Each structure stands twice: as C-alpha cells, then as structure tokens.
Amino acid sequence: MPTLDRHEDVFVLDLGDTENRLHPDTIAAVNGLLDEVEKAATPAALVTTATGKHYSLGLDLDWLLANPDQRIAYGMSIHELFARLLTLPMVTVAAMPGHVFAGGAMLSLAHDLRIMRADRGFWCLPEADINLPFTPGMSALIQARLTPQTAHEAMVTARRYGGTEAAERHIVDRAVPAEEVLPTAIALAQSLASKAGPALGTIKTRLYPGVLQSLRSTQL
Numbered sequence: 201m202p203t204l205d206r207h208e209d210v211f212v213l214d215l216g217d218t219e220n221r222l223h224p225d226t227i228a229a230v231n232g233l234l235d236e237v238e239k240a241a242t243p244a245a246l247v248t249t250a251t252g253k254h255y256s257l258g259l260d261l262d263w264l265l266a267n268p269d270q271r272i273a274y275g276m277s278i279h280e281l282f283a284r285l286l287t288l289p290m291v292t293v294a295a296m297p298g299h300v301f302a303g304g305a306m307l308s309l310a311h312d313l314r315i316m317r318a319d320r321g322f323w324c325l326p327e328a329d330i331n332l333p334f335t336p337g338m339s340a341l342i343q344a345r346l347t348p349q350t351a352h353e354a355m356v357t358a359r360r361y362g363g364t365e366a367a368e369r370h371i372v373d374r375a376v377p378a379e380e381v382l383p384t385a386i387a388l389a390q391s392l393a394s395k396a397g398p399a400l401g402t403i404k405t406r407l408y409p410g411v412l413q414s415l416r417s418t419q420l
Contacts, residue, residue: 202226204233209243209393210386211236217251221260222303224270227277234284242396245389246288248311249295249382253321256304272418278303279337279415285310286341286408286415289401291392295385297378302326306338308372309345315385316367318375322360329358337415344411346371 205212213233220226237246250256264274285292285307294311298321305325308314316323325342327334334342334355343351350369353359363375376384405412 202229202233204236207386208390209245210389211240211244211246212382212386213237213246213248215248215250215256219254220250220256220304221258221263222256222278222281222307223260223263224274224277226260227281230281231284234288238289242290243393244396245291245293245393247293247295247382247385247389248307249385250297253298254304255294255296255298255300255321256307257299257301258303258305258307275335276418279335282306282310282337282341283412283415286411287401287404289398289404290396291389291400293385293389295382296321296323296372297381300324306341309341313385313388314372315374315376315381315388316363316372317378317381318363318367319378320363322362323366323371324358324360325354326358328356337411337417340411340414344408
C-alpha cells in the first residue's frame, strides 16, 4: 500500500513495490495521504514514486471485470484523483523508476513535472492494443499535457517510449540514471517548494478548465 515520508519540505508518496495498479483501496489510501500533505504548512512540495520496476500499470482491470456494477463509480474516482493532482496547491513531481503504463501514465501527466529512468522502463498508453478507448476526461488530460504530435502518436499507436526518448518528446522533463531518479525529483521539488499555496492552486485550476470539466463529468 502507498506510504508517505518527508525530506525537509518535500513529501514523498511511494505507491508501492508491485504493479501499483489503481485498485479502489489504493486510490483511497493515496487520497488519505494527500489529505495529510495538504494540511501541511508551506513551503511544501510533493514527489510520487514507487519501489521496484513499476511506477504504475494503471487501472485494476481484474477488479473492474469482477465488479462491473462499480464501473462508473470507479471511473469517477480515477478521474477525481487525476483532477486533484492536477490542481494540488503545490508543485508535484513524478519520479518514475520503471514502467509507466495506461492509467499510470495518465497519473504521471497529472503532475507538474516528471523524472524517468533513462536506461530501462517504458512510458506507454496501450489502450489501442487492448481495445479500451480513452474516456473524454482521459483524452483531455493527455492532449493538454503532451504536444499534439506526441499525443496523437501515443494514443493511436500505443508506442512504448523509453526514458531518453520520452524526454526528447517532452513526455517527461528529465531522463536520468536509475539511482538518480528519486534524488533528482526531490531536489527539483525542494527548489520549488516555496511556490505552494492557494494562489498556485488557483493558477493550476485556471490553466486546465476544460480538462477539469471533462474529468469531473459523469461521461465515461
């Protein structure tokens, strides 16, 4: 399950050491930890990361198939988590030590900045390969955070991007050696911790009104 640590002004939320799929219990745990983060005095910043070879492989499709009556509620909880991270009133950095797929990739896009391992691991939106269309909210988030060319290629071809190529395509901000992923993210977050506060939350909200409207819609 997700855990929370702190390095000076930077909160580090670790998603876990498995595939870190977004099971309802995981979403609830992350939201509970974000509640703690938001209660903290400023300056503050947030880094999310994971232990092991996966950052997150996205939605828990096995759980969803076993609970089809929960599809709408589950989808809305995913959307709301994306929206919450997108507008969190502090700088957020995703430190990705390994694979970042599907909903996990979208989770990374809800952060302000992304650091990825350069030599191993892929960032990928595989929905075209698994015959699962993006929701309107997901599409809006991806298109808002990637260039049009990269968004189109990533969504239509399900291409897998290694860390170096992901940096070249501006999917991530930096690609660094494995041992530098988390320290780089923490240092970057620390340098921007003074930005935290209601004004930053408002700035982010006004940056993405259309995305937030789509994410908070009941259309899935």
